Amino acid sequence: MREKATTLYIGPQHPGITGNMMVRVKVEGDTIVKATTEVGYLHRSFEKLIEKRNWLQSFTLLCRFCVPEPDPVEESYARAVELLEGREVPERAKYIRVLVLELARIASYLLWYGGQSASLGLYTIGQWSVGDRNYILDLFEELTGGRVYHMYIWPGGVRRDLPKGFENKVLKTMDYLEKRLDDYDDLMFDNTIFRKRTQGVGIIDKEKAVEWGVVGPPLRGCGIRSDIRIDDPYEVYNKLDFVVPVEEGGDIWARALVRRQEIRQSIRIIRQVLDNIPAGKYYNKIPNPQKWALPKGDAYTRTEAVRGEVGMYVVSDGGTHPRRAHFRGAAYVHAITLLENLLVGENISDIAAIMNSLGTCPPEIER
Amino acid sequence: MLLEIFSFSTLTANIDKSLHAWMAPWLAVVTELVIIGIVFLLFYAVLGLFLVYLERKVCAIIQNRIGPNRVGKWGLLQTVADFIKLITKELIPIRNADSFLFNLAPFIVIAASFMAMAAIPFAKGLHAIDLNIGIFYIIAVSSLGVVGILIAGWSSNSKYSLIGAMRSGAQIVSYELSVGLSLLAVVVFAGTMQLSAIVESQANGWWIFKGHIPALIAFIIYLIASTAEINRGPFDLAEAESELTAGFHTEYSGIKFAFFFLAEYINMFIVAAIAATMFFGGWMPFHIGHWDAFNRVMDYIPSVVWFFGKTFFIIYLIMWFKWTFPRLRIDQLLNLEWKYLLPLSLMNIVIIAFVVLMGWYFH
Numbered sequence: 001m002r003e004k005a006t007t008l009y010i011g012p013q014h015p016g017i018t019g020n021m022m023v024r025v026k027v028e029g030d031t032i033v034k035a036t037t038e039v040g041y042l043h044r045s046f047e048k049l050i051e052k053r054n055w056l057q058s059f060t061l062l063c064r065f066c067v068p069e070p071d072p073v074e075e076s077y078a079r080a081v082e083l084l085e086g087r088e089v090p091e092r093a094k095y096i097r098v099l100v101l102e103l104a105r106i107a108s109y110l111l112w113y114g115g116q117s118a119s120l121g122l123y124t125i126g127q128w129s130v131g132d133r134n135y136i137l138d139l140f141e142e143l144t145g146g147r148v149y150h151m152y153i154w155p156g157g158v159r160r161d162l163p164k165g166f167e168n169k170v171l172k173t174m175d176y177l178e179k180r181l182d183d184y185d186d187l188m189f190d191n192t193i194f195r196k197r198t199q200g201v202g203i204i205d206k207e208k209a210v211e212w213g214v215v216g217p218p219l220r221g222c223g224i225r226s227d228i229r230i231d232d233p234y235e236v237y238n239k240l241d242f243v244v245p246v247e248e249g250g251d252i253w254a255r256a257l258v259r260r261q262e263i264r265q266s267i268r269i270i271r272q273v274l275d276n277i278p279a280g281k282y283y284n285k286i287p288n289p290q291k292w293a294l295p296k297g298d299a300y301t302r303t304e305a306v307r308g309e310v311g312m313y314v315v316s317d318g319g320t321h322p323r324r325a326h327f328r329g330a331a332y333v334h335a336i337t338l339l340e341n342l343l344v345g346e347n348i349s350d351i352a353a354i355m356n357s358l359g360t361c362p363p364e365i366e367r
Numbered sequence: 368m369l370l371e372i373f374s375f376s377t378l379t380a381n382i383d384k385s386l387h388a389w390m391a392p393w394l395a396v397v398t399e400l401v402i403i404g405i406v407f408l409l410f411y412a413v414l415g416l417f418l419v420y421l422e423r424k425v426c427a428i429i430q431n432r433i434g435p436n437r438v439g440k441w442g443l444l445q446t447v448a449d450f451i452k453l454i455t456k457e458l459i460p461i462r463n464a465d466s467f468l469f470n471l472a473p474f475i476v477i478a479a480s481f482m483a484m485a486a487i488p489f490a491k492g493l494h495a496i497d498l499n500i501g502i503f504y505i506i507a508v509s510s511l512g513v514v515g516i517l518i519a520g521w522s523s524n525s526k527y528s529l530i531g532a533m534r535s536g537a538q539i540v541s542y543e544l545s546v547g548l549s550l551l552a553v554v555v556f557a558g559t560m561q562l563s564a565i566v567e568s569q570a571n572g573w574w575i576f577k578g579h580i581p582a583l584i585a586f587i588i589y590l591i592a593s594t595a596e597i598n599r600g601p602f603d604l605a606e607a608e609s610e611l612t613a614g615f616h617t618e619y620s621g622i623k624f625a626f627f628f629l630a631e632y633i634n635m636f637i638v639a640a641i642a643a644t645m646f647f648g649g650w651m652p653f654h655i656g657h658w659d660a661f662n663r664v665m666d667y668i669p670s671v672v673w674f675f676g677k678t679f680f681i682i683y684l685i686m687w688f689k690w691t692f693p694r695l696r697i698d699q700l701l702n703l704e705w706k707y708l709l710p711l712s713l714m715n716i717v718i719i720a721f722v723v724l725m726g727w728y729f730h
Contacts, residue, residue: 008526030530030697121600121694127430193601193693348530349604349696 005033010351012041016115016126017355018067019362021335027348035343037336039365046367050325055081055155056289058325063149065327066364069108071101072305073327074153076312079234081155083299084316090281093157094235099170099273100143100152101235101303102266106177107136108306109263112356116256117188119352120197125187132180135173142166157283167274174267181263189260198252202342202354206250212341213333216308217262218358220246221254228304240272252350252357293320307331307359329364336365375670376492403495407484414636415629416446421679422632422686429690453628456621461523464618468522473619473626475515480633482508487640488562490650490671501562502554505641506547509596512634513539516615519627523618531614534604534697538595541704542602545592548712552578552585552719553645556728566649573648577729581719586646588712590684593638595700597631600689604697635685636678643677650674 005026012020020041026034046065050058062077063070075097082089110133114126137147142163144150152159188194204214209222219226227244229237245261247254286292296318302311308330317323335358342354382402386395420435420443427434435442461469486501488494498504513536520532554560556578557568568574574582595602604614616627643649650670654662695703722728 006526117693121603122692124426124430124690127432131431187691191693193695193699196699197693197696347696347698349694 004028008348010348012038014352014355014360015118016111016352017360017362021360021362021365023339023343023351023355025343025348025351030347030349032343032346032348032351035340037339039336039362041366042363043366044363047325047327051322054289054320055292055294055322056286058322059151059154060149063151064363065329065367066305066307066331066361067148068111068361069104069306070149071104071153072303072310073312074151075101075234076301076303076310076327077314077325078153078155079301079303080299080312080314081294083301084294084297084314085155086295087156087286088284089157090284091236091278092161092280093282093284095273095277096158096162096282097153098235098237098240099270099277100140100150100158102269102273103136103139103170104150105266105306106263106270107133107140109259109266110136112259112306112359113184113188115356116252116353117194119356120194122188122191122194125184128180128187129184132177135176139166139170139173142169154283154286156286157281159283161282162277167277170270170274174270178264178267181260185260189256195253197350198256198353198357199249200251200253201350202252202346202357204250204338204342208341209250212338214308214338215330215333216304216306216359217255217258218250218334218338219308220244220258222250223248228302228309232302234301234303236273239276240269242269242272252353255357289320291320293318305330307334307361307364327367329361329367331359331361331364334358335360335362375490379492407481407495411481411484411629411633415632416450418632418636418682419446419449419628421682425683425686426690429687450625453625454622458621458623459618461525461618464524465522468518469618470623472515472519472522473623473630475518476512476630477515477626477633479508479510479512479515480630480637482511483637484633486562487637488566488644488649489674490669493671494563497561497563500560502550502560502565502641502645505637506543506550509634509637510539510543512630519619520615523615525618528615528617531604531617535598535615537697538598538602538604538700541701542592542595542708545588545704545708545712546596548709548716549585549589549592550641550645551716552581552712555716555719555723556582562644562649566644566651569648569651571654572729573646573651573653575646578719578722579728581715581722582646584711584715585719586642588708588715589642589646590681592704592708593642594685594688595704597634597638599631599635599685601692601694602700603689603694604700635682639678639681639685640674642681643674647677647681648673649677 005028008025008027009022010025011022014021022038024036024038025032046061049061058077059074062073065073110129113129117123117125140150141147143166144152144159204218204222206222206224209219209224214222215226223246225244225246228234230244242265245258245265247257294316296316298313298315300311300313302309310330311328313326314322315324335355339355339358339360343351346354383399386398390398424434435445438444438448460466483505485495486498486505488497516535517532520528520535523529553565553574556574557565559565559568575586616624619627650673652665652668652670652673654665
């Protein structure tokens with residue numbers, strides 16, 4: 001007997017996903033036969049707005065590309081501007097940038113813990129991890145003045161030096177987090193139901209993954225070792241010792257395992273950064289931003305964010321404003337093409353879990 | 368045996384006697400029914416509100432939070448405030464909904480849980496009716512609730528409600544079997560379906576101890592299956608928030624939603640009360656063999672305290688499940704029942720029959 005397909009609208013609110021985005025699915029019974037993503041709830045024309053601002057003013061926009069992890073976008077843009085001008089960054093600033101990027105990665109993963117488990121009906125771990133994320137946000141507040149939006153990484157370095165005693169506070173928080181991660185494992189990864197719900201669900205084919213342009217943890221969950229921090233090291237990542245975890249399988253479980261290991265690697269990186277951070281300048285002062293013209297040319301930089309590779313292409317026509325800035329985020333590929341393909345044949349119960357495991361970030365799609 | 372001062376039989380007998388003294392017999396019976404109705408309604412409301420409060424507190428403790436603590440002492444009046452909000456809220460009419468069935472559904476759900484409450488022995492000599500098929504009656508009546516849920520889903524004219532209701536129907540009908548079979552285990556042990564007799568049979572030890580391994584298996588199956596039957600996490604597929612908004616009661620608002628909400632919590636209480644009565648001796652105190660002094664001290668604790676203590680212990684277990692397990696998918700849920708729990712409980716029944724025949728349990 002052939003069941004009649006009906007259309008369901010899932011969203012635009014989803015657990016654990018910042019921003020709004022709808023998935024329209026055609027279902028036969030419980031099984032999805034066709035999925036269409038509907039974006040457009042958050043369009044703020046970031047790229048056009050960047051053209052109207054001078055080289056420094058855009059940072060208030062850049063951090064709003066993806067709320068849970070704003071720093072990689074700032075980093076990309078700052079590096080693109082530095083490339084255009086040929087400006088040197090002090091060694092200390094490079095270390096501080098890595099510290100901030102990795103702290104942001106941990107904060108974002110802690111939010112992901114909540115989203116991934118809440119999408120499967122386990123709300124407790126989200127409360128724990130978002131509570132623990134607050135300790136990292138406290139660090140950010142002390143360092144940058146902002147908890148969520150930092151606007152900290154600038155062309156020429158970082159906006160402020162590390163406060164006194166900040167290193168110790170970071171180390172203490174990391175020690176605490178490492179202990180808490182074991183608790184999360186007990187509740188989430190050691191849970192049979194969690195494993196059963198995630199294994200074999202939302203499988204990305206290894207061959208198709210490259211074809212579709214999958215990046216970040218979903219790609220590493222397919223067994224392909226790819227990380228911009230290793231492949232095309234920026235800042236001081238080539239001086240640091242860390243492993244890029246890879247899992248086979250390509251399902252939600254594999255992606256979750258990748259993230260679980262990455263958060264520990266980030267802690268490892270932070271410890272190394274704090275051990276090796278040199279003294280000295282943290283900022284090469286830029287000229288008056290109102291009159292700061294960059295030489296003609298273009299620059300492309302890529303950065304490894306939590307969701308995968310983010311790229312920033314900036315064109316200068318020799319003026320005080322960018323001629324064009326284009327941003328390519330991982331969520332665009334993951335949450336549109338990939339999601340529509342992955343959802344076919346899955347159960348409607350798994351939509352939210354798959355979206356979370358792909359690192360969907362609607363504001364990043366509609367820049 | 369329990370001390371007589373804590374027995375409710377004298378109290379109920381006295382009320383009965385004094386009513387009969389100055390009323391016609393039929394009037395006395397009607398008055399008694401009215402009194403029982405009012406007492407149950409009050410109990411129902413207070414219990415429902417308290418369980419909602421308890422859930423929020425337990426969940427808060429598990430999640431490293433404080434929970435409600437602003438309205439009243441320790442936030443005790445929070446749920447009262449919520450309930451006042453719910454009953455004064457506008458009832459939103461749903462376009463193209465079958466309004467008769469739509470309005471009927473919450474009453475069926477709440478009536479089912481209300482009827483089940485009637486047969487539960489709350490303390491020594493305190494139950495509304497002591498049917499000779501008590502446990503059978505409770506199982507039969509409590510499964511009526513699914514009719515209300517299916518009607519609610521169908522009449523709401525919403526796809527999400529319908530999916531939730533259908534999931535719920537499949538789930539309740541399947542898990543009903545395991546619940547029945549695991550309770551049958553105790554019926555086989557006790558040799559009666561009368562709840563007061565089952566409680567009396569546990570005077571020298573609760574069935575979970577006396578029936579050792581088979582009773583323990585039956586209890587675990589009962590705990591899993593009954594959690595599924597009342598649509599609570601990890602089996603809360605019917606109202607999976609992250610998938611279906613709110614499942615079968617998506618379209619309900621105000622007092623009608625409150626009915627579903629209260630019924631859900633009362634069902635949890637009923638399920639826990641049955642477990643306490645069947646496996647943990649109901650209102651019977653905890654006795655250890657010939658430790659007379661210890662047993663004597665235990666006797667001083669009123670039977671109501673014993674009953675509610677055990678019941679709330681099991682309620683706590685059920686809440687604990689909800690906040691530490693992810694939700695199952697519908698196919699996994701049905702697999703668990705039909706492939707594991709049902710064969711296991713069938714086997715368990717055979718074993719228990721054998722154990723009882725051979726007398727291999729503690730008398």
